Amino acid sequence: MSDLKRYLVPWIDQIKPYDTEDLVVAWSKPELKRMMINENPIVPSEKIVHAITEAAKMGNRYPDNGPRVRAKIAKQYDLGPENVYISHGSSEIIDMVMRLFVTPGDEVLLPNPTFSLYGIRAKTVGGSVVTVDLGSDLQYDVPAMLRAVTPRTKLIIVCTPNNPTGDFIPDDELMKIVELGIPTMIDEAYLEYHQEHESKAPLIRKYNHIIVAHTFSKAFGMAGIRFGYALADESLIGYFRKMQIPWNTSLLSIAAAEAALEEEEELKRKAAYNNAGVEYVCKELAKIPGVKPYFSHGNYVMIDATDAGVTGKEIVEYVFEKAGVMIKYFAPFRGRSGFFRISLGTHEENSLCVSAIKRFFEDRRKEK
Numbered sequence: 170m171s172d173l174k175r176y177l178v179p180w181i182d183q184i185k186p187y188d189t190e191d192l193v194v195a196w197s198k199p200e201l202k203r204m205m206i207n208e209n210p211i212v213p214s215e216k217i218v219h220a221i222t223e224a225a226k227m228g229n230r231y232p233d234n235g236p237r238v239r240a241k242i243a244k245q246y247d248l249g250p251e252n253v254y255i256s257h258g259s260s261e262i263i264d265m266v267m268r269l270f271v272t273p274g275d276e277v278l279l280p281n282p283t284f285s286l287y288g289i290r291a292k293t294v295g296g297s298v299v300t301v302d303l304g305s306d307l308q309y310d311v312p313a314m315l316r317a318v319t320p321r322t323k324l325i326i327v328c329t330p331n332n333p334t335g336d337f338i339p340d341d342e343l344m345k346i347v348e349l350g351i352p353t354m355i356d357e358a359y360l361e362y363h364q365e366h367e368s369k370a371p372l373i374r375k376y377n378h379i380i381v382a383h384t385f386s387k388a389f390g391m392a393g394i395r396f397g398y399a400l401a402d403e404s405l406i407g408y409f410r411k412m413q414i415p416w417n418t419s420l421l422s423i424a425a426a427e428a429a430l431e432e433e434e435e436l437k438r439k440a441a442y443n444n445a446g447v448e449y450v451c452k453e454l455a456k457i458p459g460v461k462p463y464f465s466h467g468n469y470v471m472i473d474a475t476d477a478g479v480t481g482k483e484i485v486e487y488v489f490e491k492a493g494v495m496i497k498y499f500a501p502f503r504g505r506s507g508f509f510r511i512s513l514g515t516h517e518e519n520s521l522c523v524s525a526i527k528r529f530f531e532d533r534r535k536e537k
């Protein structure tokens with residue numbers, strides 16, 4: 170047996186892989202309600218399925234880099250196809266920016282809490298993760314982020330609306346980060362749920378260090394199909410190409426994305442369905458004493474049950490055992506251990522989840 174440690178990158182032990190165990194459980198038991206990973210509960214339209222099937226007929230051929238779909242995406246932002254890089258979901262964009270900017274020991278600045286993949290991919294290239302806690306209102310603490318910048322800061326991530334907290338970073342605060350001139354990825358994974366909010370894409374015209382990332386996994390409902398994209402200055406997209414694994418986006422996912430872009434009404438319908446679910450969950454859970462749901466612009470709701478004297482973990486375990494609903498809890502934050510997140514499901518699933526949480530509190534009252 171070879172002594173692999175002699176050859177592996179020295180930071181390998183720092184890397185904790187992204188945990189997909191809950192997906193293994195969910196796929197093996199289809200009766201479970203998957204409300205733990207910010208999926209869209211609505212299946213792809215017939216048109217999308219048809220586009221994929223047609224593309225599959227040419228599946229013996231390598232794909233190009235999607236000039237048509239890039240042109241369609243670019244048009245939405247009044248940009249050119251040279252400003253668009255398409256990818257295997259936006260996770261690839263997250264990985265790409267780490268590979269482009271971060272060498273061992275460099276720092277990646279992140280809010281906390283946020284999407285865990287940022288930190289994981291930073292560590293895969295030997296980067297050092299610097300986190301800045303959100304404020305007590307779960308808003309970005311930009312002054313603290315600015316103070317955390319050092320000469321080794323190579324990349325800043327701004328997720329807006331942030332996962333799991335659901336709020337946008339205010340424009341003036343974002344601009345303080347942008348003006349630093351440090352490469353900054355603005356992750357707009359959930360923006361399509363609220364089209365009244367404008368994308369930060371226009372920033373790329375003025376700033377060549379800004380990357381705006383999008384995904385079709387959320388409002389478009391194509392997480393399993395895998396399609397995402399980055400918008401950036403043409404020169405930066407050129408660097409993306411140098412790092413790119415060829416044929417990163419399959420013929421099938423390009424076809425699906427093109428079809429999805431034709432279905433504007435379908436996207437609006439999915440967003441409205443989700444947003445009604447967010448309203449419902451927030452309204453119902455706010456009725457429980459000591460439970461605080463945070464209104465979200467994404468397809469998830471963060472809830473703090475600390476003041477009800479319970480941990481997020483206790484609630485998550487209860488709803489799984491009693492109702493077969495999978496939701497997620499978060500590490501204690503600002504001394505509060507009651508955080509958990511519900512990813513919106515169908516209206517029926519949302520109602521099942523809310524009832525199970527209410528029952529959890531009723532049971533506790535009876536026990537006392």
Ligand SMILES: Cc1ncc(COP(=O)(O)O)c(C=O)c1O
Nearest residue numbers: 258259260284332358384386397
């Ligand atoms: C903020 C954010 N960005 C990116 C992603 C990754 O999405 P995908 O790789 O499916 O496009 C997620 C997934 O949950 C997310 O929450």
